Amino acid sequence: MMExxxxxxxxxxxxxxxxxxxxxxxxxxxxxxxxTEVTKYVPDSMNIMFQSENGLLGVGKNQDKNNIxxxxxxxxxxxxxxxxxxCFYDSQMAFILMRGGHIDATVLGALQVDExxxxxNWSVPDKFTPGMGGAMDLVVGAKKVIVVMEHTSKGQVKIxxxxxxxxxxxxxxxxxxxxxxxxxxxxxxxxxxxxxLLEEINPMFTIDDIRRTxxxxxxxxxxxxxxxx
Amino acid sequence: xxxxxxxxxAISLIKDGTTIMIGGFLSCGAPDKLIDGLIENNAKNLTMxxxxxxxxxxxxxxxxxNRQIKKLITSHVGTNPETGKQMTAGEIEVELTPMGTLMxxxxxxxxxxxxxxxxxxxxxxxxxxxxxxDIDGKKFIFEKPLGADFALIYGTKADKYGNVAYFGxxxxxxxVMATAANTVIVQADEVVDNLDPNEVIIPGIFVDYIVxxxxxx
Numbered sequence: 039m040m041e042x043x044x045x046x047x048x049x050x051x052x053x054x055x056x057x058x059x060x061x062x063x064x065x066x067x068x069x070x071x072x073x074t075e076v077t078k079y080v081p082d083s084m085n086i087m088f089q090s091e092n093g094l095l096g097v098g099k100n101q102d103k104n105n106i107x108x109x110x111x112x113x114x115x116x117x118x119x120x121x122x123x124x125c126f127y128d129s130q131m132a133f134i135l136m137r138g139g140h141i142d143a144t145v146l147g148a149l150q151v152d153e154x155x156x157x158x159n160w161s162v163p164d165k166f167t168p169g170m171g172g173a174m175d176l177v178v179g180a181k182k183v184i185v186v187m188e189h190t191s192k193g194q195v196k197i198x199x200x201x202x203x204x205x206x207x208x209x210x211x212x213x214x215x216x217x218x219x220x221x222x223x224x225x226x227x228x229x230x231x232x233x234x235l236l237e238e239i240n241p242m243f244t245i246d247d248i249r250r251t252x253x254x255x256x257x258x259x260x261x262x263x264x265x266x267x
Numbered sequence: 268x269x270x271x272x273x274x275x276x277a278i279s280l281i282k283d284g285t286t287i288m289i290g291g292f293l294s295c296g297a298p299d300k301l302i303d304g305l306i307e308n309n310a311k312n313l314t315m316x317x318x319x320x321x322x323x324x325x326x327x328x329x330x331x332x333n334r335q336i337k338k339l340i341t342s343h344v345g346t347n348p349e350t351g352k353q354m355t356a357g358e359i360e361v362e363l364t365p366m367g368t369l370m371x372x373x374x375x376x377x378x379x380x381x382x383x384x385x386x387x388x389x390x391x392x393x394x395x396x397x398x399x400x401d402i403d404g405k406k407f408i409f410e411k412p413l414g415a416d417f418a419l420i421y422g423t424k425a426d427k428y429g430n431v432a433y434f435g436x437x438x439x440x441x442x443v444m445a446t447a448a449n450t451v452i453v454q455a456d457e458v459v460d461n462l463d464p465n466e467v468i469i470p471g472i473f474v475d476y477i478v479x480x481x482x483x484x
Binding site: 090091092093094107108109110111113115126127128129130132133136137156161166167168169170171172173174175178179204205206207208209 | 292293294295296318319341342343344345346351354355363365366367368370371374385386387388389390391392393423433434435436437438439440441442443468482483
């Protein structure tokens, strides 16, 4: 089945689905890479303010290459414009927004995510680790943490029973979106461990396909829907 | 009150083995001319506290390439392969800290606090070896204040009283760093007699030396 989907199509399916998680008026912080592609699928009519941890709420398009102002950047160092309603602030304020529970949603990539909503996305032992940057603060603070990633990586399972890689944060993931399906994380409660709930499935795949490529246990929603692809 | 000096005069104060904070998020808002002065001064065995190590040919990145940094406290080094190389070879000691925690540790120092309690890093390697505190059923990590001998920061505009104003995203960690070092040196694109008080982002009380030198170019 896998070979039917190009890398490009996989990214499109995931980004398109993630964009549906935003509500009118949301303040959103995106990780780099695939999460950034989510902006392509947010309808123009929808007012979303994207936040950049270097101190900008209301990130706009890239600046015109022929007329760059080096003093306005995003967290990746790209030169950006601002949208109406935007504001600048310092790093301390940026993390008051991010850690303090003021950001409605964040979309991030993952190396591993597990059935208790633990996320590993910053470090692989014995490999050079570039650092966590603002990811740990963001994941702890954002109201909704959405993980977007390919279901597996080079055949390696990424949705596991328990993360073996160093964690970014414990029990913070709310939703996992891959090209095959959408899982909601039901957080641990008292003695009940956390669990994954399969809410949507790409019609190109069967539940058995999902089981074969997911190490974590999951339950199937009574309301299981088809993902739009 | 702040003194207006040259890059050379300001940087000559920095000796081997001191701890310096340097502002900027990558190259945006980095005091590049002060850093060039520090390259020339060639003080060694420095401890650098910075958001990142930029890229090898730019601002903070140059200090890594010139091997002036013995210890680095930062949140991300991924944009500078030279930092990675020195880390892997054990030539530089690197303490990776979540960005928000780094900023709050610096703020604690500047604000005279004994530390910070943060939920960031709970259940991760960041918690290892640190005190934790339970507040109303939620776990927090205790993080210590972090200060420096010198802070090298950027400002878009400064006045002769040491007040600093910013354009765009250049303020980033410059503001908090200005509060937490014994000696604060500002590189400003432009120095004016006095700023409109409404414009001031860093109050002049924190600033010791001002250098007028335009960033970039």
